Amino acid sequence: MSEPRAIGTARVKRGLAEMLRGGVIMDVVTPEQAKVAEDAGATAVMALERVPSDIRRDGGVARMSDPSMIEGIQAAVTIPVMAKCRIGHFAEAQVLESLGVDYVDESEVLTPADEAHHIDKWTFTVPFVCGATNLGEALRRISEGACLIRSKGEAGTGNIVEAVRHLRSILGDIKALTVAPPEEIYRWAKELQAPVDLVAEVAERGELPVPMFCAGGIATPADASLVMQMGAQAVFVGSGIFKSEQPEVMAKAIVEAATHFADPSIIAKVSRGLGAAMPGAEIASLEVRLAERGW
Amino acid sequence: MRAGVLCLQGAFREHCEVFATLGADVVEVRTPKHLTDLDALVLPGGESSTISHLLVTSGLREPLSQAIRNGLPTLGTCAGMIVLANEVLDGRPDQEPLCAIDLTARRNAYGRQVDSFEAPLDVKDLVGESFPGVFIRAPVIERVGPGVEVLAMHDDRAVLAREGNVWVTTFHPELANDPRIHEYFLQEVAA
Secondary structure: OOOOOEEOOHHHHHHHHHHOOOOEEEEEOOHHHHHHHHHHOOOEEEEOOOOHHHHHHHOOOOOOOOHHHHHHHHHHOOOOEEEEEEOOOHHHHHHHHHHOOOEEEEEOOOOOOOOOOOOOHHHOOOOEEEEEOOHHHHHHHHHOOOOEEEEOOOOOOOOOHHHHHHHHHHHHHHHHHHOOOHHHHHHHHHHHOOOHHHHHHHHHHOOOOOOEEEOOOOOOHHHHHHHHHHOOOOEEEOHHHHOOOOHHHHHHHHHHHHHOOOOHHHHHHHHOOOOOOOOOOOHHHOOOOHHHOOO | OEEEEEOOOOOHHHHHHHHHHOOOEEEEEOOHHHHOOOOEEEEOOOOHHHHHHHHHHOOOHHHHHHHHHOOOOEEEEOHHHHHHEEEEEOOOOOOOOOOOEEEEEEOOOOOOHHHOEEEEEOEOOOOOOOEEEEEOOOOEEEEEOOOOEEEEEEOOEEEEEEEOOEEEEOOOHHHOOOOHHHHHHHHHHHO
16 A cells, blocks of 8 residues: 655646756757767756757748657656647647656747647646746746746757847846835736736745746857856757767766856866857847747 | 755755755855865755766765765755665666665656655654655665664655765655754754
8 A cells, every 4th residue: 555645746846847957958859869968967858859950940840759759768868858849739748748758848949839828737747848038928837837937048049149138038027026016016917917926926036936947049158157147047958969069078068067157267167179069040030030939 | 053065956955045044054065175164965856867977077076975984964865865875776877876875776766757746754753743755756765774774764665764974865855845854964963
């Protein structure tokens, strides 16, 4: 007779995000890449068929990955495996939950399935991570049940400028909220289009009620250091590892940078001899802005 | 009381907060120089493979191992326990544990994240109601050596144990909003 236990609680779902803090979550497309990521010290991998820069290049509709591809990566590593579903595509999320992925990313990198609604994430046992460009978007995702927020940045560009913009927006508004008088909380809620009780909670705590990581455009150890010094608690690196010249070396360097983000001498040490980072893109030259997806 | 928390990766912030509320001076341990003059040390939860890797690259592995052998009171939670164990099953081949407590730990033994759970725990010598145990992709203790004292069980397995100066939990007392286990540990350290 086994003793009582409760699964899928908010504490357990958010708890895994707490365990990933100070680490690097890497996009991988094959079991071999997943092993390289684990060997380098990644805290988790994101299993997908194409990294964002290839999705950008290929165009067309980007969907959830083939389950057998995800299972191959789950079999290859011992660290948590995440996978992406389309915004609003709860059936894809159900499939990912049945595969036993450790976190579902309801992601703007894939083509949205619903132009008005995100998934009701409270109904799932598996936890969800969602992207946000501003505080209102982050709080709407949390109100739908997201247990981890990542600033969106602009995926697949190797350009950190959008990630910086989104972090400054989210963290700047949080800071402003903490000094707002109580009667202004209602106006904030209206302008952020977010539930007033969540807005009040952020004003009280001075941070989101769930961890906040950074994604979209991280291509070097110094990029990781930058966003973590600004206040991100961990980083997602997509194309930045396996589109660089020496993925093994780059992966290890970014892992060390995420731990020692506030120590410039260590960032300098791990930045030497990395070879070429992924080729980047100017934001103004993009045909599609992924960060604009999500409502 | 100077309480060090290994801050390489994982849920170190929560441990720092609990120690701070208990009145300890908290030291964030990231490099060997942070190990001097500590009265206690915590190895937090996180990814044990990542923490093991970073112990080597930060140069902390040897001095930390030596300090524990010299009697530094140490608490390892979840991944921290895996790092401290004598033997690890289902780990990575290059994941060499510190062999600081005579037990065998199996990683991710309950399954994937959807199997993570909360359960009330009865802890020996802990006054008051049961302790809220938070188990996240948790390991199990498959074997304890003769010198190990078991302080709490769940489903017939040890979940809180100590051997001399080394304490381990398979769950996350730092996520429980309940400082009693940290308090218990610090009281024993001071004694």
